[in-house]
Amino acid sequence: MKITDGIFLLDGAEFDSNVFCINNEILVDCGSGFYIKETLDQMAEYGLNPKKITTIIITHAHFDHCGAAKKWKKLTKAKILVHENDREALETGKGTMAEEFEVEYKEVKADGILKEGGTIGTGKYSFKVIHTPGHTPGGICLWDENNKILVSGDTLFLDGVGRTDLEGGNENELKKSIQKIKKLGDIDILLPGHGAPASKRNIYAKDAIKKALDSI
Numbered sequence: 680m681k682i683t684d685g686i687f688l689l690d691g692a693e694f695d696s697n698v699f700c701i702n703n704e705i706l707v708d709c710g711s712g713f714y715i716k717e718t719l720d721q722m723a724e725y726g727l728n729p730k731k732i733t734t735i736i737i738t739h740a741h742f743d744h745c746g747a748a749k750k751w752k753k754l755t756k757a758k759i760l761v762h763e764n765d766r767e768a769l770e771t772g773k774g775t776m777a778e779e780f781e782v783e784y785k786e787v788k789a790d791g792i793l794k795e796g797g798t799i800g801t802g803k804y805s806f807k808v809i810h811t812p813g814h815t816p817g818g819i820c821l822w823d824e825n826n827k828i829l830v831s832g833d834t835l836f837l838d839g840v841g842r843t844d845l846e847g848g849n850e851n852e853l854k855k856s857i858q859k860i861k862k863l864g865d866i867d868i869l870l871p872g873h874g875a876p877a878s879k880r881n882i883y884a885k886d887a888i889k890k891a892l893d894s895i
């Protein structure tokens with residue numbers, strides 16, 4: 680689904696996370712790896728070339744978001760970026776929930792670390808990294824202030840906030856992270872880790888986001 684200029688949602692199959700492709704350069708999350716063909720099929724449909732991806736941002740190291748990172752690395756040679764607090768999970772599989780779901784996890788090295796306040800830009804987009812622990816210790820969101828776009832991982836969805844009952848979860852931390860997001864002000868486009876995104880055109884989205892932010 681095209682969200683806005685240069686930003687596409689590649690729907691996750693089954694339990695896979697959403698994958699967002701920005702300017703055919705950045706992937707945000709990459710799914711579990713079990714449905715990579717479905718992701719590639721969607722890219723082909725939208726005229727996106729997987730070989731042009733240079734950066735893969737992992738919003739948090741749960742296997743449904745990062746299990747495919749090793750395969751993507753092979754396919755693209757892209758840099759894989761993750762927050763320091765989720766690095767070990769990404770690199771060892773411990774804490775990715777793969778064991779609990781009894782799926783095989785492919786460990787992969789991080790090429791760089793996402794830091795609070797760091798920026799990642801492509802074309803007209805400039806995303807600031809916001810550390811939002813709570814769902815996992817190294818969860819991050821990406822915020823484009825000019826375009827009011829929040830890529831929220833599993834911290835915030837259109838119908839609520841992320842779970843804190845999984846490994847690495849912490850409700851107090853999540854509350855603090857949601858407070859941080861509230862301070863950003865109006866969000867025009869919400870790109871969550873699962874489920875429906877919110878576009879400017881969806882007149883119900885603003886209320887849904889407000890309700891979700893107030894639910895914790």
Ligand SMILES: [Zn+2]
Binds near residue numbers: 739741814833
């Ligand atoms: Zn998760």
